[in-house]
Amino acid sequence: xxxxxxxxxxxxVIVGMGAAGGVAALPLTNAGLKVIGLEAGGWLSPRDxxxxxxRNGSRNWPQSVQKAASEAPTVRATSNDTAVQGGHPMMNAxxxxxxxxxxxxxxxxxxxxxxxxxxxxxxxESRIPAGSTIEDWPFGYQELEPYYDKIEYTVGISGxxxxxxxxKNAAGNIFEGERAREYPMxxxxxxxxxxxxxxxxxxxxxxxxxxxxxxxxxxxxxxxPCQYHGFCNKGGCHIKAKSSTAFNVIPxxxxxxxxxxxxxxxxxxxVTNDNGRVSGxxxxxxxxxxxxxxDVVLLASYAxxxxxxxxxxxxxEFPNGLANNAGQVGRHYMTHHQGAPVTxxxxxxxxxxxxxxxxxxxxxxxxxxxxxxxxxxxxxxxNLWVHTDRKxxxxxxxxxxxxxxxxxxxxxxxxxxxxxxTNTSYIQKTTLPYxxxxxxxxxxxxxxLGFPVTRxxxxxxxxxxxxxxxxxxxxxxxxxxxxxxKTMKYGLGNIMGATTHAYGGTRMGLNSETNVVNEWGFAxxxxxxxxxxxxxxxxxxxxxxxxxxxxxxxxxxxxxxxNWRSIVD
Amino acid sequence: MNKKNNRNGSRDGNNSGLLxxxxxxxxxxxxxxxxxxxxxxxxxxIATSHVIAADSTSTNGNSKAIAPxxxxxxxxxxxxxxxxAICDCLIPSDKNGPGAREARAVHYIDKxxxxxxxxxxxxxxxGLNAINEFARKTRxxxxxxxxxxxxxxxxLAVQSNKISGFIPNGSGFFNMLRSHTIDGxxxxxxxxxNQDFVGWDMLxxxxxxxxxxxxxxxxxxxxxxxxxxxxxxxxYTKLADNSxxxxxxxxxxx
Numbered sequence: 001x002x003x004x005x006x007x008x009x010x011x012x013v014i015v016g017m018g019a020a021g022g023v024a025a026l027p028l029t030n031a032g033l034k035v036i037g038l039e040a041g042g043w044l045s046p047r048d049x050x051x052x053x054x055r056n057g058s059r060n061w062p063q064s065v066q067k068a069a070s071e072a073p074t075v076r077a078t079s080n081d082t083a084v085q086g087g088h089p090m091m092n093a094x095x096x097x098x099x100x101x102x103x104x105x106x107x108x109x110x111x112x113x114x115x116x117x118x119x120x121x122x123x124x125e126s127r128i129p130a131g132s133t134i135e136d137w138p139f140g141y142q143e144l145e146p147y148y149d150k151i152e153y154t155v156g157i158s159g160x161x162x163x164x165x166x167x168k169n170a171a172g173n174i175f176e177g178e179r180a181r182e183y184p185m186x187x188x189x190x191x192x193x194x195x196x197x198x199x200x201x202x203x204x205x206x207x208x209x210x211x212x213x214x215x216x217x218x219x220x221x222x223x224x225p226c227q228y229h230g231f232c233n234k235g236g237c238h239i240k241a242k243s244s245t246a247f248n249v250i251p252x253x254x255x256x257x258x259x260x261x262x263x264x265x266x267x268x269x270x271v272t273n274d275n276g277r278v279s280g281x282x283x284x285x286x287x288x289x290x291x292x293x294x295d296v297v298l299l300a301s302y303a304x305x306x307x308x309x310x311x312x313x314x315x316x317e318f319p320n321g322l323a324n325n326a327g328q329v330g331r332h333y334m335t336h337h338q339g340a341p342v343t344x345x346x347x348x349x350x351x352x353x354x355x356x357x358x359x360x361x362x363x364x365x366x367x368x369x370x371x372x373x374x375x376x377x378x379x380x381x382x383n384l385w386v387h388t389d390r391k392x393x394x395x396x397x398x399x400x401x402x403x404x405x406x407x408x409x410x411x412x413x414x415x416x417x418x419x420x421x422t423n424t425s426y427i428q429k430t431t432l433p434y435x436x437x438x439x440x441x442x443x444x445x446x447x448x449l450g451f452p453v454t455r456x457x458x459x460x461x462x463x464x465x466x467x468x469x470x471x472x473x474x475x476x477x478x479x480x481x482x483x484x485x486k487t488m489k490y491g492l493g494n495i496m497g498a499t500t501h502a503y504g505g506t507r508m509g510l511n512s513e514t515n516v517v518n519e520w521g522f523a524x525x526x527x528x529x530x531x532x533x534x535x536x537x538x539x540x541x542x543x544x545x546x547x548x549x550x551x552x553x554x555x556x557x558x559x560x561x562x563n564w565r566s567i568v569d
Numbered sequence: 570m571n572k573k574n575n576r577n578g579s580r581d582g583n584n585s586g587l588l589x590x591x592x593x594x595x596x597x598x599x600x601x602x603x604x605x606x607x608x609x610x611x612x613x614x615i616a617t618s619h620v621i622a623a624d625s626t627s628t629n630g631n632s633k634a635i636a637p638x639x640x641x642x643x644x645x646x647x648x649x650x651x652x653x654a655i656c657d658c659l660i661p662s663d664k665n666g667p668g669a670r671e672a673r674a675v676h677y678i679d680k681x682x683x684x685x686x687x688x689x690x691x692x693x694x695x696g697l698n699a700i701n702e703f704a705r706k707t708r709x710x711x712x713x714x715x716x717x718x719x720x721x722x723x724x725l726a727v728q729s730n731k732i733s734g735f736i737p738n739g740s741g742f743f744n745m746l747r748s749h750t751i752d753g754x755x756x757x758x759x760x761x762x763n764q765d766f767v768g769w770d771m772l773x774x775x776x777x778x779x780x781x782x783x784x785x786x787x788x789x790x791x792x793x794x795x796x797x798x799x800x801x802x803x804x805y806t807k808l809a810d811n812s813x814x815x816x817x818x819x820x821x822x823x
Contacts, residue, residue: 419772
C-alpha cells in the first residue's frame with residue numbers, strides 16, 4: 001500500500017459538489033474560509049445536453065459511465081433475502097444530480113417536521129405505526145423558512161406562493177407553511193393539458209396549483225428563461241435555465257478565490273486522529289492517492305455514499321465506522337414512495353410532446369395531514385402531480401389498456417392513435433422509517449476498488465401501501481373528472497430500491513442515542529464532521545427533497561462559519 | 570456452400586452465401602426491384618430484410634433505397650435476416666404505413682449490439698437460433714421463410730414462455746427484443762434507426778425543437794414535423810464551433 005501524498009491543509013473539505021455540497025460552499029467561502037471541493041465527476045457544459053431520448057433516457061448518459069454506477073447499492077426486502085445489485089440513479093458531476101433532475105423544488109409542509117407530536121395531538125399515540133422509528137425534527141418549519149427563502153433567491157426557484165405571511169392565495173399551495181415573500185420568479189407556464197387537469201381539480205373542489213421549480217422563467221442572474229423543449233428528465237439544460245448548482249452557487253464560490261474544485265476525486269476514507277476528531281480525507285485521483293488535511297470535513301455525497309463512507313471509515317476510536325459508536329449510521333433509512341402511479345387514457349390528444357416534468361399541476365389536499373385521518377388506517381398522504389413532457393420511444397412503450405397485445409398491426413394502429421393521449425401521474429407519498437429498514441455494507445458485492453457497496457434492506461409497510469391505495473383512488477377520480485376514458489393502477493410496491501429520493505442513514509436529532517448528527521448537522525460523536533444531504537432528514541414528506549436539502553446545507557455551512565472557533569478548537 | 574444446407578444448421582459460410590449473385594428467393598428480388606409497401610407486405614415470405622438486401626446491392630445494383638458500404642457490426646447474416654423477419658412482425662409495414670423495416674430497426678440493433686448493448690449480444694445469438702430451431706422443427710423452414718401467421722404464432726409462443734432455449738426465458742428475450750425494436754424505430758436517427766423519421770411521423774411527433782412556444786403546443790399534431798435530429802444542431806456535435814458557446818462555469822473539461 002502506497003502512502004497517500006499529503007496535501008496542504010485547508011479549512012474545510014467538502015466531499016461532493018452536488019446539490020448539497022455546492023450550496024454549502026458559498027456561505028463558507030463568502031466568510032473567507034478556504035474550501036476544497038472534492039467531486040467524483042467532472043465539469044459539464046450545455047454542449048453536453050443534447051435533446052436525445054435514447055442517450056439520456058434509455059442509456060442513462062452520462063451518469064451510467066460514472067463512479068456512482070460502479071458502486072450501485074444491492075437491494076433486498078428483508079434480512080432473510082439475498083440482496084441483488086441494481087442501478088444507481090444519481091450523477092457524478094460538478095452540480096451532481098441538479099444537472100439532470102426534474103428540478104421540482106418544494107418546501108416541506110410544517111407537519112413533516114412534527115409527524116410524531118402532531119399525530120399524537122390530533123389522533124393519539126396509537127396512530128404511530130408499530131415498528132416505526134419516526135421522531136420529530138429538532139426544529140420546526142419556521143426555523144428553516146429563512147433558509148428556504150435564501151435558496152429560492154440564490155439558486156433561482158420559480159413558483160406561485162400560497163401563503164405569504166399568513167395571506168393565503170389559492171393560485172399557490174394553500175397548505176404550505178407561511179413564507180416571508182413570493183418566489184423570485186413566476187411559475188412555469190401552464191399547457192393545454194395542465195389547464196385541463198387544473199379545471200377538473202377545481203370542479204372536484206380541490207385546489208390545483210403549479211409547482212415550484214429550480215428553473216428560470218425570467219432572465220435570472222444572467223441565465224435565460226426556460227424554452228420548454230423538454231429533455232430535463234435525465235438531461236441537463238442546453239441554455240442553463242435549470243438552476244443547477246453548477247451554474248450559480250459553485251461558480252460564485254469559485255469567484256471568491258476561496259473554493260478549489262478537484263474533479264474526478266474518488267474519496268475512499270475519512271481519516272480520524274487520536275482525539276476522535278476528523279483530520280481530513282483520503283481520495284484517489286488517477287492512479288495516485290492523496291490525503292487532504294482539513295479542520296472540518298463536510299460529507300455531501302448523497303445518502304448512500306454518505307453512509308458508506310462513514311461505515312468504511314473505521315478506526316481505533318470508531319471500530320464500527322465513523323460516528324457510529326451509537327450504532328445509528330445506516331438506520332432510519334427511507335426512500336420516498338414514488339412508485340405506484342396511475343396511468344390514464346384520454347379520447348383526445350393532450351398536446352404533451354413538449355414541456356417538462358416540472359411543468360405540471362399539483363394537488364396537496366391528500367398530502368401530509370392536510371385532511372382528516374380520524375377514520376383512516378394510516379398517517380401521512382401523497383402529493384398528486386401530473387405534468388407535460390412526452391418522448392417518442394417512451395410513448396411507443398405506453399400500456400395498451402387491454403385493447404390489443406403489445407405488438408403487431410393492431411398495436412401499431414393503437415399507438416398511432418393514442419401516443420399523445422396518455423398520461424402517467426407522479427404520486428409522492430409519506431414514507432416512514434422502520435426498525436428493520438436500514439443500510440449496511442454488502443458482505444459480497446464490491447466496487448472496482450474492492451470496497452463493499454451499500455446494501456439496502458428495506459420494504460414498504462402497511463402505512464405506505466395504504467397511502468398508495470388511497471392516493472391512487474384520488475388520482476383516478478381526478479383523471480376521470482378530466483375526461484379520461486380508461487385508467488390503470490400500478491402495484492402498491494414492496495421492496496424499497498435505490499432511488500433519487502433516499503433519506504436517513506445519518507439522521508438529525510437531539511438524542512445522540514438515536515441520531516447521528518445534531519440539530520446543526522454535525523456528528524454527535526465527531527464535532528468537526530458535518531453531514532449534508534437528505535441522509536440527515538428524519539421524515540420524507542410527500543414531495544421532492546432537494547430544496548430542503550439545500551436549505552439545510554446552507555444552514556449548516558452558515559452555522560460553521562459563524563461558530564468556526566468553537567467547532568475547530 | 571449450399572444456402573439451404575447452411576440454413577439447416579451449418580454455422581459456417583453464412584456470409585459467402587449472401588454474396589451469391591442470385592437472390593436466394595423470389596421475394597427478395599421483388600423487393601429489390603422496388604415493389605411498393607403493399608406489394609412487399611403481400612409477399613407471403615417476409616424473409617427479405619433490408620440488411621440482406623443492402624448486402625446484395627453491389628451485385629445487383631437495381632435499387633435506389635439501399636445504403637452503400639454497410640457492415641453487419643455484431644449480428645451474423647442469418648441472425649440479421651431472422652431479426653428482420655421478427656421486427657416485421659412486431660412493427661409491421663402495413664396499410665397504416667411504414668414500420669420497423671423502413672425505420673431500419675435491425676440496422677440500429679446491430680449497431681447497438683456492437684456498442685452500448687454489447688452485453689445482450691449473446692442473448693441475441695441464443696434467442697434467434699432458438700426461434701429458427703423451433704421453426705425448422707415444427708414447420709420445416711427457418712423463421713424468415715414462414716408465412717406471417719406462422720411467424721406470429723411462434724412469437725406469441727416465445728412471449729408466453731412456451732418455447733425454451735432463451736436467456737433468461739422466452740418472455741424476457743421477447744421483451745428485450747420488443748424494446749430494442751421500438752428503440753430502433755423511434756430513436757434519434759443518428760443511431761441508425763428511425764430512418765427518414767418514419768417512426769416519429771408514425772406517432773405524429775413533430776420533432777425536436779430547441780424552443781417551443783405556446784402556439785407550438787396549442788398546434789399539437791398539426792404542427793408540421795421538422796425532421797431534425799438532435800445532432801442537426803451543431804451545438805451538440807463534435808465539431809461544434811466553440812466560439813458560439815457559453816461555457817462559463819463549464820469549461821473545466823477543455
